[in-house]
Amino acid sequence: MKSPLTTIAFDADDTLWHNERFFRLTQDRFAGLLCDYADADDLANRLLAAEKRNIGHYGYGIKGFTLSMIETAIEVTEDRVPARVIRELIEAGQEMLRHPIELLPHAQRAVETVAQDYRVLLITKGDLLDQERKLAQSGLGDLFDGVEIVSEKTTDIYIDIFTRHGEGPDRAMMVGNSMRSDVVPVVQAGGWGIYVPHGMVWEIEHAEEPRSALRYHKVSTLADLPQLVAQIDPRNT
CATH class of the missing domain: 1.10.150.240 (Putative phosphatase; domain 2)
Structure with missing residues (x-):
């Protein structure tokens, strides 16, 4: 399949x-x-x-x-x-x-693991120079097939990015800690939205959890991501 x-x-x-x-x-x-x-x-x-x-x-x-x-x-x-x-x-x-960059637990391993079989992107918002600095210091830059630093994360933005870098949002997944920016608009675009709670969330990034959406999932940490991907991907069933 x-x-x-x-x-x-x-x-x-x-x-x-x-x-x-x-x-x-x-x-x-x-x-x-x-x-x-x-x-x-x-x-x-x-x-x-x-x-x-x-x-x-x-x-x-x-x-x-x-x-x-x-x-x-x-x-x-x-x-x-x-x-x-x-x-x-x-x-x-x-x-x-x-301030030097401090990777979160399991971050590097999760990106390295999925990068073996999938096209991997970084999609972030914020100041261009600062985000470029963080990526360079993280040591993860070479793992990504594409990097997008955007002013806002919306459904239309995700459709555009996943169309340019892939086969459209219906064949794409976004992994992040913001319900408002990383999950809801991707699910609305037809993709998989994977929520990884961080604990500290800026109030502006809060949004209702799309519990009824079939393509919404929540993992406790990035350590659980490869297993979730294996469950979603028919090649692994």
Whole structure:
């Protein structure tokens, strides 16, 4: 039987390597710098609101996050934020951009295993230069047949990518930790959406789990991915 699955794509941040925890640590630093002006919960809500407003302007990633922190600092201090605080926020963003990549458990082995039999892609969103840096430092670059760094992950984007790099979304799989970006739009496009929970999820990435979708699956860790692929692929039945 001819396999319906020919292409497997992976998300990057918090699927293959750590990312969100560095944002959380920086946000704690942000709260400490502005504790005289607002409590941590209020700051978190205001920062999230700023990030939502600014995605269309700055996109996803550390640079947009840093600008949103600065904007929030100006807002909560009513334009009186000390210059040293602005400087420290900029330095915090720069530190994030320099932070070495730490692969998540089973990430390399999972990609290496499926790459033996399938076309393997990396599909990630965020700042182009930062995502290229992370990929280069990860040591996984040579395993991918294609890399797509996009401004947003939508059904149309996935259809386009899986058509250009494969035989269309109906013969493709996307593996990631974001229900909103990595799973739901792929399932809607006709592909397999594989959810790998990470534990730390940015609030903007939350979405309802498509439990009734036949092509939706959830694995505990990437260690379980090769077995799931074997179950889906008729060549292994």
